[in-house]
Amino acid sequence: MAKQMKAAVYDAFGSADKLEIREIEVPELKEGEVLVKIKAAAVNPVDSAVREGYLKDFLPVEFPAIPGWDVAGVVEERGFSSRRFQKGDDVYAYARRPLVKYGTYAEYIVLPESYLASKPTSLSFEEAAGIPLVGLTAYQSLFDAGNLQKGQTVLILGASGGVGTMAIQLAKEQGATVVGVASEQNHQYMKELGADHTIKYKDTHIGDAVKEIFPDGVDLIFDCASGETLQQSLVALKPNGKLVSILNQGQDLDKGIDFTYVFVEPNSSQLDRLRELADAGKLKVLVSQTYTLQEAAEAMKQIETKHTTGKIVIIP
Template sequence: MKAIAYRTYGGPEVLEYVDLPDPRVGPDSVLIRVKAAAVNPVDWKAQAGYLDSALQAVFPVVPGWDVSGVVEQVGASVAEFAPGDEVIAYVREDFLSRGTYAELVAAPIRTVARKPRNLSFAEAAGLPLAGLTAYQALLKSLEVRGGETVLVHAAAGGVGSMAVQIARAVGARVIGTASERNHEYLRSLGAEPVAYGDGLVGRVRASAPEGVDAVLDLVGGDALKASPELLAPGGRLASIADGSVLAMGGAYVFVRPDPQDLEALTELVERGELKVELAATFPLEQAAEAQRLNAAGHTRGKIALLVG
């Protein structure tokens, strides 16, 4: 199969477009013929070696955890899917090796769910990691409910925009921090935008004088430091970006593969309550350019590699 791989840690320059053996399909896995793979910041951070203390790299490493495609083969114990099924997956394992920037990926069944019928493959590839992160942080960690007010820091980003939509879908009011250029976008998602920077506490308090019920921090730093001041009595705080949230009495959230949560995201998409914005697409062989664009941090929406 054709794939993108790296043989040593580094930046986009270490990526190679190579031929690799087709992956073997274990009893608890499905073989997916990849249609699209999303590019996420964790891809190039892992590639740079930042996750080396947690995830062993088995070189050559194929990057990528997000994928959409068609089931080509199922393992001996798999009854949930059959060849020809259209699926999405968050194919994260406890090591780095067989990622999704490839024509084929063997995905453990615990990472796979059906693809939303109303999304293209490129759009669907952008759903798993960002969607699961937002879903698990909001509904499992913060336990956000209808009628509550939620503050989302960096609400216009990939995870943030999905968090806004998921919170709105359960009936919560959402205040979202973002740069001025993204305020109209947040309004289109149903959030009330506030600007970053000095005076943030006052601006949020002007919108929620009694404080907010929950804060979801996606950036860390000053935004997180200001968050405890913005909570109503009994309010909850969670961050995906900064472990110092634990010292504030909040929760640190690290996303995990979960097929039931993926199915819930698919259902939200099919009901029209969650959409995936696509910023750009690249052919597989231009993965390095896609990573550079992602690392620049100026895009709104997901970046996808088109395969096949």
């Protein structure tokens, strides 16, 4: 009989209340794949966007579907030809597949082994699960798209959440000067992560506030917030500066801006680099709250507030 697992599933697009905890079959292990016992699964805003059906035109969903793309766990079985990892190895991964069906809010996941990297040894499973999606997003945005260099200045919009906290630390490690935008209650936290300057978005014109610190503007704006926050910031971009957004696809932006939209891709070599930084003490993860699998709907409602600090994690 096929192996069974508990998972959070939904059978139709809709709100977090559509989630149910059910026993389902663990998918069959195919060539090049590994079975991972999930120790922790981080929660991301995109999990809710997928569940609501907002991304269905380019990310097909097959019901019943399990949410979740972030995982830290232990290799339990290997398919034919899988050699990079041994049974018992601790791993982490960004588990987005071309078809949304088997996610990480579950006891097990089957993944191509090319998706996996060794887990940072200095971090707990909960902390490690909080890195892949947001860490890769920050890495690909700052370096692949933004080409951030030592000595440059970066303005991070939405800098106290999952992606922003990774971006502060990665930008500092690169030798950049960092300005973080978030609500005032998170300013101390952003400074502890390395932000050189912090700006609140409420009752402040963000672009003017940045120009008071850097009259010539910043080299890079990394937008993890969009809306009015992004529009206000644009006056603080240097004429030859770059704008990278993970939300805005450029529809309402001046065509003269050097702009890139990033949609994060799985990349296990970059996860190796993030592990090195974590194990060197240069990449920290604040797990602000944990949830059981039974509480998966509550976890999704929390991420939907858009005001989560650090990461929240489900422990199945």
